Amino acid sequence: MAVVKWLRRNLVVIAGLLTLAYMILPNVVVMVFSFNKPNGRFNYAWQQFSTDAWADPCGVADLCGSLALSLQLAAWATLGATILGTMIAFALVRYRFRARGAINSLIFLPMAMPEVVMAASLLTLFLNMGAPLGFWTVLIAHIMFCLSFVVTAVKARVMSMDPRLEEAARDLYAGPVQTFVRVTLPIAAPGIAAGALLAFSLSFDDFIITNFNAGSTVTFPMFVWGSAQRGTPVQINVIGTAMFVIAVLVVLGGQFIASRRKNSASPK
């Protein structure tokens, strides 16, 4: 009886922990196997503990080159998609113009369309235009599909903004530029940041569209896929673990700063 009672009281917590475990477990496996010393080329069975791969993360040919390329692509795609997406979001919320409704729904198309279809049609477009496949075609494609996510994130924020705040700024001697920099941008910032983070991870992680349009360029996901045919170097796990740890640290850092800001502003 006591057990049933205890279960009943803690059911929500247990369900939560199980879900968390379900989500974290693959990452844990990646992490553990980054310390493996496999026999042969495939890193699928545990042999013995080793830090060899951590000591030499670039030890596999082309791995770090592809990683650098992916990071570079993600950074530029994020920048491009965030700037364009923010402007589109403001235009869609703040202004009434012809075809606004059409753009409003078309902007979601890249989110709804199967990626492989989009990848194929982009390839057709680039080939017909005679554009050489490579860094630039991939970047254009990434900016395109990141755009809809940025627009969605920023639009939600801009819609909840009180337009009177900007009127108040103009009333208090702020010209158009000052109003945007001092009031509009800081208030929209959380939405823009969310959109940028989404764009970064989507671009970094994309495989299908990139694979179709990259030509001979190799990004990190393409490298992982390519090497998986022949064997999986432990360094892939090392990079994966490092990305995971960095992401977690960034989130924790953000929360720490937010809570400190809240504390310092609260009544003493």
Place this chain on the structure above:
Amino acid sequence: MTQKTEGGDVRLAGISKTYGSFTAVHPLDLTVPQGSFFALLGASGCGKTTTLRMIAGLEDPSTGTVSLGDTDVTHLPPYKRPVNTVFQSYALFPHLDISENVAFGLRRRGIKSVKKQVDDMLDLVQLGQFAKRKPHQLSGGQQQRVAVARALINHPQVLLLDEPLGALDLKLRRQMQLELKRIQTEVGITFVHVTHDQEEAMTMADQVAVMNGGRVEQLGAPADLYENPKTTFVANFLGTSNLIEAEVASTTSDVVTVTCGGAKLKLPNARCQAQTATGDKLLVGVRPEKVSIAHADDADSIPDGRNRITGRITASSFIGVSTQFIVDSPACADFDVYVQNIERDSRLAPGAEVVLHWNPEHTFGLDADQAIDAGVQSVEDAS
């Protein structure tokens, strides 16, 4: 604090605003004297907020000009006008703390050392200890005071207040009314206050413009508007009026005599807003608190020379300081009478036959060509 800015009056000349085919404000001339507390009063949608926004520069007038003193500011953007606004929702910047909110206007004009001014201003609105908090950590009344401080710190020539007390509860609103009045007297800046609350307008303002349907119905000091309404809208919107449809029986240079439902009423010719030839229709009005009520048995003791109407009490409600009666008479179906509870006559209960009487001097006459119930506030309008 009491530094007087060179300025002068706010002058609106032929100013109007149309949106497509809808006219929010009909061409309007209005002068707000420097240093006065001026109220624009009207129901929602009467054009009062649009008028205010045109003074602020947040709305471009379709026609006409806005001048501050001798300067035409019609085409100046809001950030170049020496005018500041307290918005209805306060519009405090959520990402800035209280002192940065207050300092915003000074910083935009390139003033570096703002601390002393900000501290002084926060003290004026009694919020000194809240300087480092964020707006959402303050109560509605405190946010409202921040909004006032943020506008006043710039020493504008004119402070515009757009229903600044609308979001506060009744008790706090009373308190803030006195507070705003105190601040206005202290800093001597022209205040233009938009409100739908007639009591608020009358308590605070030196001058009230009553607006209806995009037009100013009447302009004047609160007591003047209340005692001498020129239209049925003003008569009904400011307080309550008993309006009786009557016919002019005779006219002298001083006194107009009218008949209605068998009764003969007199009113001063000077208080008639319409033609008073014999046979003309006239709306005769009297405020409920000017009327005395006597039981029909005591009719003989009413002094001569007073206007009198007979009727029957249909309802009475006791509200402490006074009792309100509704009397059904042949002249007027629902005649309101407010009686101070000095001595209460127990015979004055629903069903009792009564005589209503009042001094003819307290009667006013209005043009009968207008809706008798214009400006009567129904329950839906009250919010």
